[in-house]
Structure formats: structure tokens, C-alpha cells
Amino acid sequence: MKGESKLEKKQFRAESKRLLDLVINSIYTNREIFLRELISNASDAIDKIYYKTLTDENLVFNKDDYYIKVIPDKKERILKISDTGIGMTKEELEENLGIIAKSGSFAFKKEHEIKEGFDIIGQFGVGFYSAFMVADKVTVITKALGSDEAFKWESTGVDGYIIEPCEKDSVGTDIILKIKENTEEENFDEYLEEYRLKYIIKKYSDFIRYPIKMNVTKRKLKDGTENEYEEYMEEEIVNSMVPIWRKNKNELTKEDYENFYSEKHYGFDKPLKHIHISVDGTVRYNAILFIPEKIPYDFYTKEYEKGLELYSNGVLIMNKCSDLLPDYFSFVKGMVDSEDLSLNISREMLQHTRQLKFIAKNIKNKIKNELKNMLKNERDKYEIFYKSFGRQLKYGVYSDFGANKELLQDLLMFYSSKEKKMVTLEEYVDRMPEEQKYIYYAVGETNDRIEKLPQIELVKEKGYEILYFTEDIDEFAIKMLMTYKDKEFKSVSSSDLGIETCENEKDSNSEYEGYKEVFEYMKNVLGDKVKDVRISKRLKNHPVCLSNDGEISIEMEKILNTMPNSQNIKADKILEINVNHDIFKTLKECFEKDKEKLKLYTNILYNQSLLIEGLPINDPVAFTNDICKIMI
Numbered sequence: 001m002k003g004e005s006k007l008e009k010k011q012f013r014a015e016s017k018r019l020l021d022l023v024i025n026s027i028y029t030n031r032e033i034f035l036r037e038l039i040s041n042a043s044d045a046i047d048k049i050y051y052k053t054l055t056d057e058n059l060v061f062n063k064d065d066y067y068i069k070v071i072p073d074k075k076e077r078i079l080k081i082s083d084t085g086i087g088m089t090k091e092e093l094e095e096n097l098g099i100i101a102k103s104g105s106f107a108f109k110k111e112h113e114i115k116e117g118f119d120i121i122g123q124f125g126v127g128f129y130s131a132f133m134v135a136d137k138v139t140v141i142t143k144a145l146g147s148d149e150a151f152k153w154e155s156t157g158v159d160g161y162i163i164e165p166c167e168k169d170s171v172g173t174d175i176i177l178k179i180k181e182n183t184e185e186e187n188f189d190e191y192l193e194e195y196r197l198k199y200i201i202k203k204y205s206d207f208i209r210y211p212i213k214m215n216v217t218k219r220k221l222k223d224g225t226e227n228e229y230e231e232y233m234e235e236e237i238v239n240s241m242v243p244i245w246r247k248n249k250n251e252l253t254k255e256d257y258e259n260f261y262s263e264k265h266y267g268f269d270k271p272l273k274h275i276h277i278s279v280d281g282t283v284r285y286n287a288i289l290f291i292p293e294k295i296p297y298d299f300y301t302k303e304y305e306k307g308l309e310l311y312s313n314g315v316l317i318m319n320k321c322s323d324l325l326p327d328y329f330s331f332v333k334g335m336v337d338s339e340d341l342s343l344n345i346s347r348e349m350l351q352h353t354r355q356l357k358f359i360a361k362n363i364k365n366k367i368k369n370e371l372k373n374m375l376k377n378e379r380d381k382y383e384i385f386y387k388s389f390g391r392q393l394k395y396g397v398y399s400d401f402g403a404n405k406e407l408l409q410d411l412l413m414f415y416s417s418k419e420k421k422m423v424t425l426e427e428y429v430d431r432m433p434e435e436q437k438y439i440y441y442a443v444g445e446t447n448d449r450i451e452k453l454p455q456i457e458l459v460k461e462k463g464y465e466i467l468y469f470t471e472d473i474d475e476f477a478i479k480m481l482m483t484y485k486d487k488e489f490k491s492v493s494s495s496d497l498g499i500e501t502c503e504n505e506k507d508s509n510s511e512y513e514g515y516k517e518v519f520e521y522m523k524n525v526l527g528d529k530v531k532d533v534r535i536s537k538r539l540k541n542h543p544v545c546l547s548n549d550g551e552i553s554i555e556m557e558k559i560l561n562t563m564p565n566s567q568n569i570k571a572d573k574i575l576e577i578n579v580n581h582d583i584f585k586t587l588k589e590c591f592e593k594d595k596e597k598l599k600l601y602t603n604i605l606y607n608q609s610l611l612i613e614g615l616p617i618n619d620p621v622a623f624t625n626d627i628c629k630i631m632i
């Protein structure tokens, strides 16, 4: 044996050199994942032993004998990752670590025709080399199952590797990394720090199914003293092994989910609702999703990143996989773990999105159903949710040209003039009187302000319910929706309300005929500020209001004009005059006797109608001067 121990320095194969360079410099965006890769390899190696014991009756798998140990040595700048897995023979060392991108695990899988339910993570054969991102030199000491020889593989990177026999007592593999010296840009010391290693293990490998052990520093009171402490080392299992999402729902309490929510830093609040999904179909996956109670501070900003954590068989692949959530459910937090994902080489992105698409669609429906159930059975909770995230659902109705409106329409709620609380569209439509043609809504800054709008008088008098829209997005979403259960939406400010007034049309028209000139004159005074001046059919007590013709409402004009690059979009405004109000007599008198006064009054009335609408007055100084003129 010893006679053979001539140093065999071998070159990596040519294509491997280039690949090694690629691994070290560009495949991974984050150095710390080297530990995830090495731990995944160790876990695979233990899986392989386990698999052998299933098929070889001479072997027994004693769970306690199988673990991974991470041992940092700050002084020597050494980080060692040991496992009690299957180990490698000399040939396997040569094959697996001499040719980059040759995955022994993939070959093992093929060779043993591994069936469902038994999963080995490695498949590309590059993970191991990520060690060179943090180490100058990597040494592998390994003894294969069933062999009494051990071998050492050593490399400092692109210049090749050596393999020589060595001593090792037990079956398994030690990966020994000589950690690089710090540079100006990079702090490599952190990969020797206990707390940092623990953090990385927890982050990426918490759910590896074998124990990952580490000796950790603890403190205790020194014997015979009252306040002197001494440090000692104790072995600890760092990972939690069985992930909560693989547990049976019945075993878990609300607190378990809440703890998971805060451990994972999904939010500082308590989740309003959790959804635990286990799917065992064509694509198998487990997921735990949360609907938060409170809006994350950056939720309605550009900085907010939606997405779910994505695990492949217990190993974290992506922190925020945005493809898993549609924008309208971007408030959902949580994770997905699947055994069936096709990963790409760095495990950072997914090569094929078919499985991911399937999972995303599934998740979307689950969230929708959960929200529907909440709305039906836990109304108070739903209202809390809606207060925080209702706006996002409305954006969902509006965006993508209304592609998701059907899915979301039953989740919408608005404040009702009648019920004095939030109601759904279904509730509104179900109690509509038979003769009511439209779903009426009014737009304003607050419910109180809408309540006082002159425009709502007629609809209210008719006894019809009005939905109050107080958020910018509301009217845009509703315009996209167009109808709900075949009922069209109608703004109380639109020129045609579709309500038959009590006075017959002829009467009011003849009245209009009589005063046509007055309105024509007023229209001329206002020029193109308004499209028309008309008799109001909706006003009961108030003298004037604005309404609009066409698709763009006055509220929409307001919102559109606050946007960058707004094209000064204008609603077609109608100045409506209440002919039953005394003001009308005054206007008529002025028309006959004092045209200058009629001009003055017209401008004042117009500006008043703007104020009621919450629109800016073009010339506030002129307006106050006009008011003064009538005071003196």
C-alpha cells in the first residue's frame, strides 16, 4: 500500500479548467452557499448509505451513526465538514472530483434506478467546487463503504489535484478547507466564526434530514464564584431536521405556525391566516403560506419585493421566488418545498418552469379560496385583511387589461351608503330593487365628504344603495370590471343616471325650453370650461353641481393629472342647475335685467361646483373678488 503512495499530481481535464473558473467566479452570486453545497453532498452521501441498507440485508442503518459535523478552527484557518456517508473509492475520487460537471450522484441515481420518494440532491457535479470561492486549498479525506483503504484528494484550484492513500478510521468523508486570507473587499474570517456558520446552516440547510452538528461555545458560572464565567464547548445540533411543512397539519398548533412566521422573519405582526398545502399529484410540493395582518412598511412602494421562499427537497434555493405569486397576491408570505423541481446548475434559478408554473397556479387558487372562505365565515378577519390589502386586489382587477377581474371580483368590498359598512358586490346586487338598473357609486376623498355630495341626492331619495369610492384605484378598477352579474356600474355624477324622475319629462323639458337662453348665455360665459349647462334632475336641495358626460369622470381627471406625463386629460363637465332652487329665479332675473351680474353669478356658481368636487379653482383671487363684489 505505502509503496503506491507516489504523489500523483493530475491536471483537471481541459474543459474542467474553464468550468472551475466559471464556478469560482460566476455561477454563484453568493459565496456563503459553498456550505450549502458541501452539506448537501454530505447529506447525499448518507442517503446513499441508507439506500444501500434498504437493498443489502447485511447492512443495518443505525440512525444515530449518521450525521454531518462542521468544525471551524480559527487559528489554523481551517473549516472541516465531516460526514459519515458512503465515502469514495480512489476511482470515485478520480471520477467525481477530477472531472468537473461529472455528477457521481446523478450516476448513482441512474445506476440504482432510484424510485420516487428517495431523493438525492446533487445532479450537476459542480457544487463541490464552490468550496474554492472561500478556500485556497481543499482536501478531501475519504473512506468508501466496504473498503479498508482511505484516500486523500487535494487541490489548490486550477493547477490540478493529487490523490494519495491516507489513514482514516471510519467510513465517510472529511472536506477540509483552508480558508482564504481576508482581502480589501472580502472578509473570509466570517466563514470561521461560529455564529456565522450557524446562521448559514440555519438559513440554507435547516431541513436537511440528518443532524448537522457543531461544537459551540457556551458560558457557565465558574465553580466557587458568583459572577465569574468560563467558556466551554458543547456539541449542538444546529438544524431542525424535520421541516414544519412536512409535518401533518393535525400535529401542528396555531402557535407552531406563528413561531415559524416569526422565526422566518416574514413579519413583525402575527399572521392573520395560514394556509398549509401538501400536494401529492403530478408535481409534489408542500407549502406554508401566510396572510399577514399588517401592511409591511414598504408594501406600497417600488422597493417591496414579492415572492415565496423556494426549497428543493429541504434545501433553500431562492429567497424570493416571484414567479410563485401573482402581483395581486403579493402580500402573501411563506415558502414552497418541492422534490420535483428541475434546477439549473447553480440551484439559483430554475431551468424549466413547467413545475413552477403548475405550483404557482395551484397556489393562486388556494389563496383565492382561502380568502373567499374568510370572507364567508370570518367576516371581521376579512375586513381587517381588506383594510390592509384590499387596494392590491383592486389593482389586480385593473391591471393586465382586466385579465384577472373574474377571479377577484367577489373579493372586493366597498362602503355602502345604506349599510354604513363594507359590503361585497354580490350583497349589493342581491338586494337591488327590481327596477334599479345600475350599481351606483360615488367618488370622493372620504365617506363623510361623499355623504355630503349634492350629486347623490336623487339616487338616495330613490332609496338606492350607493357604494362609496375613496381610493384612487376604485373607479379605474370598476371601469375595468364594467359589469357585475350583468349590472352596469354608474357614477352618481354621470350625466345620465338612468332614473326616471317623478316629474314627467315633458314638464321639465318645457321648463328647460323656457330658460334655454339663460343656460346658453351661461355656457358662453364659461366657454370650454364646461361642455354644457343643464337643468339638474338629481339635485333636490343644493343649487348647483358638476356632472360629466363620457368615460372620463371628474375624479379620474383628478387622478390622471397627478401622474407623471399626464396629458392634461379632461372630463366633459356639465354644470347642473337646480331649477327648483331660488337661485334659479335670481339667474333668470339677471338674464332679463343685468347681464353683467349674470356673468358674475355664473362664474361664482361654476367655481362653487368645482369646490364641491374638490377640484382646484383656476383663479382663486378672482373668485374671492367676485364674492366680495356681491357683498358690497
Ligand SMILES: Nc1ncnc2c1ncn2[C@@H]1O[C@H](COP(=O)(O)OP(=O)(O)OP(=O)(O)O)[C@@H](O)[C@H]1O
Binding pocket: 037, 041, 042, 045, 083, 085, 086, 087, 088, 096, 097, 101, 102, 103, 104, 105, 106, 121, 122, 123, 124, 125, 126, 127, 128, 129, 173, 345
Ligand atoms: N461528502 C461526499 N461524500 C461522498 N461523495 C461525495 C461527497 N462530496 C461529493 N461527492 C461526490 O462527488 C460528486 C460531485 O459533487 P458535486 O457537488 O460537484 O456535484 P453534485 O453534488 O453531484 O451536483 P451539484 O452540482 O448539483 O452539487 C458527487 O456527485 C458525489 O458523487
